[in-house]
Amino acid sequence: MFGLHYRLERHAIGLVVAVIVVASIGGLVEIAPLFTINETVxxxxxxxxxxxxxxxxxNxxxxxxxxxxxxxxxxxxxxEVDRYxxxxxxVESQYDHPQLWGSKRTGPDLARLGGKYSDQWHTAHLINPRDVVPESKMPGYAFLARTPxxxxxxxxxxxxLRAVGVPYSDDMIAHAAEDAYGQALPDDARAAGVTERYGEATSVRLFDGDARTVTEMDALVAYLQILGRLTDxxxxDNLAEAE
Structure with missing residues (x-):
């Protein structure tokens, strides 16, 4: 094998051809499955x-x-199925840009986290993880509750996101700021527009427990509570029922 490589190095054209062949094989392995993506997703x-x-x-x-x-x-x-x-x-990640699948698990997988714990638990956990999980190595994010x-x-x-395929309507885009405000402050007049545009199942509540303003804690808890719940x-029972 090394002898072949050494001989190729002495012939520039042969080396270029070999590189093209090897790169083509790798490209084919990566690209070919995309032609059947409609059958596999x-x-x-x-x-x-x-x-x-x-x-x-x-974000x-x-x-x-x-x-x-x-x-x-x-x-x-x-x-993994038994635990998570x-x-x-x-299909659960079709609107994720970028996808956050990952393989590193210093902490647990979060794909099915939504609804597992209360908003109060998440807020306490983010402020000081060891208050609810004594053995946690996670850093605290108390500043999120103080950051508008x-x-x-x-x-x-x-x-x-719409430019890359997420079906947001013009109405959703135009009212994005007030919908974010209304979702985190249910007593505000703008809350009604959230369910009108995103459906009655949308959670509209005080995610961080503070009705004075909308904070980064509200946003992060709202995101954590929807993980695994964008679709059932x-x-x-089987994939045929999901199609």
Whole structure:
């Protein structure tokens, strides 16, 4: 093998041809499956988009590097299904840009985290993780509860997501800032517009327990509470029921 390589190095044209052949094989392995993606990725009728508040929370999740210690992909291994719930389906990530699947688990997988704990638990955990999980190695994020959420750029975030295929309407984009405000402050007049645009099942509540303002804590907790709940496809008895 090394002898062949040494001989190729002495002949530039031969080496170029060999590189092209090897690169083509690798490219074929990567590209060929994309031609059958419509046959391998599930479809579901109940998939919904992230609300503006959840989009903001996801951006904070990425900004703080949470994906470095938490995956969002449950594999088909039985021990993972027993611990975390139904294995992840591709359709559940169709509106995730970028996907946050990962494989590093300093902390547990979060793919099915939504609804597992209360908002109060998440807020306490983010402020000081050891208050609720004594053995936790996670750093605290108390500053999120003190940091007002930036709302003015949310229409731009939704517009960018629409450009890559997320079906946000013009109405959703135009009202992004007020919908984020209304989702976190249920007594505000703007709360009604959230359920009107995103459905009655959308959670509208005080995520961080503070009715004075909308904070980054509101956004991050709202995002954590929707993980695994954008669609019920993974909980269907079989994939045929999810299509």
């Amino acid at each position: 599930e479809s579901t009728a109940d998939m919904r988009v992230y609300t503006p508040l959840e989009v903001a929370g996801r 904070i999740y990425m900004r703080e590097g949470c994906y470095a210690c938490h995956s969002q992909m449950i594999r088909t291994l039985q021990d 719930g139904p294995y992840s389906l591709a 959420l930036r709302l003015d750029d949310l229409p731009l975030h939704l517009k960018a 496809a993974a909980h269907a």
